[in-house]
Amino acid sequence: MLLQRSVLVLVAVHSALASDAALQPQKIVLSSRIAPTPSALKRRQLSQANVPLEDFFKGTDLQWFGNISVGTPPQDITVVFDTGSSSLEFSSTLCNSCRNAAPKFDPSRSSTFVDGGRTSSITFGTGVGVDPVVGDNYQLTLRSGTDTVTVGGLKSTNVPLFLITDQTPTFNIDPFSGIQGMGARASGFFASLIAQGLPSLFGLFLTPLSVGNAELTIGGVDSSKFSGPLTFASLPGRGSSAWTLTSTGVSVNGRTTSTLSTSRSLIFDSGTSNMIFNTATTEAIYALISPDIKPNSAEPGTYGIACNRISSLPAKIDITFTAQTGRPFNLTIPSSELSVGPFANDPSLCQTLINAVDNFQIVGASLLKHYYSVWDVGNQRLGFAAI
Known part of the structure; x- marks a missing residue:
């Protein structure tokens, strides 16, 4: 999805999973263009991780999405890993209009959640399906915060995020909770993992439903x-x-x-x-x-x-x-x-x-x-x- 800036914060451009966890494929890892310093080499502790993706199919392949966890103790939610945006936003128990069946995050159950106190709204330039956006029919109202986020077993703390507090009805068909932006500038959990030593790249295997085994590889490439x-x-x-x-x-x-x-x-x-x-x-x-x-x-x-x-x-x-x-x-x-x-x-x-x-x-x-x-x-x- 292509995300258009609307009110206050949010940067980016927006409008995504089943893999066999028992497989242990051979992998290659591509290094950064800038050679790391000796201290950075000592810091490099994280290895790449694979995240299975499910395909939202409604006559055609629409979005691929996977699990992440947020909070302490962790609450599992589902997100599209979206290269057209750069922020993390997902439905919460604060949202009465979030009527899709996807899991909702309860900030009151997380001891590490910090309310940022800011509200904003965003309008998307492309939606969940294949029809063009008309006016503001793909719009979210958000509240800022931070919390611990874990993706593929890799943990980041104090990650900036946005809780969805209101959404237009067009999102109600979504089988996922929200969107994790994966823009060309690392941000959020991915920037935190890179700071911890994860290679600054990811691979996407977005297969048709008939093929299956779609996958996100964070910090490397699944050859x-x-x-x-x-x-x-x-x-x-x-x-x-x-x-x-x-x-x-x-x-x-x-x-x-x-x-x-x-x-x-x-x-x-x-x-x-x-x-x-x-x-x-x-x-x-x-x-x-x-x-x-x-x-x-x-x-x-x-x-x-x-x-x-x-x-x-x-x-x-x-x-x-x-x-x-x-x-x-x-x-x-x-x-x-x-x-x-x-x-x-x-x-x-x-x-x-x-x-x-x-x-x-x-x-x-x-x-x-x-x-x-x-x-x-x-x-x-x-x-x-x-x-």
Whole structure:
């Protein structure tokens, strides 16, 4: 999900799990670009940890989420590990409007919880599903605090967090409690773990429901999850919390146009379920797939085509980037991703994978679930390998 700053605090850009815990895969760990000092080497005590992820599936893969614990004694909650945001927020017993079935945190039961006393609200630019956000229909009201947070057995103390005290009804379908931001600048529990000696990177294995065994690896890479080499591309500049890469062009079924062959910045967001481009790019892509893919006025920003036509349409989308070696490489969305399911207002019409939004452009799960991805905070780069 893409998070937009609304009131007071909160930084970031927002809109995520079943693994066999008995497996002991061989792993590789990538080091930071900045060589550690001897004192830092002595401090390095933490090893990478794997967190199994569940897939929220509602006709298509929507979000992957996993367990963390908060407080003393620990209370288990579930969160989307969201590369499109940078803060931790989750539902609490203070929230009367939080009617989803996910666990809620009770601050009165934690001896280490400290109330920060600040309230704020945030509005999300992409939501839980595949439909564009309309106005403020994805909004949370929050109260600040700090507490102990444990992820994958790794513990951080005095972690800044936000308790959800009110939410719009759109969140009530969520099977998870909240969101743990994993932006390009380490923050919260992840920054604390890095300070304790954990390598400053994580790997994501966001598999389709039919594949399963999705996983987050904190502080390293699970090399048993992919084949072939990792290809890395550098973020365009330090300082941003967004995982952004510059694309040099897009092609569809091997063809491109002047609109598609231009440079564009794309945000990589594990919390966004599909793809988002500006209107010109979206319509240029659809024009190369089928002239019958049209906007659906019932849901502004969406497009669709008759469901009985989907399986016959080739729709391979290649997005080109430049590797750190200087060579171009493609990340590919296969034709099987074209449909994200029937529209509620017309089940004979299927929504297609790209929404048109002119404020930002996002690479979401439609692409990420076809690659193992490495999010290297220390080296400010993103890596991809075939799975």
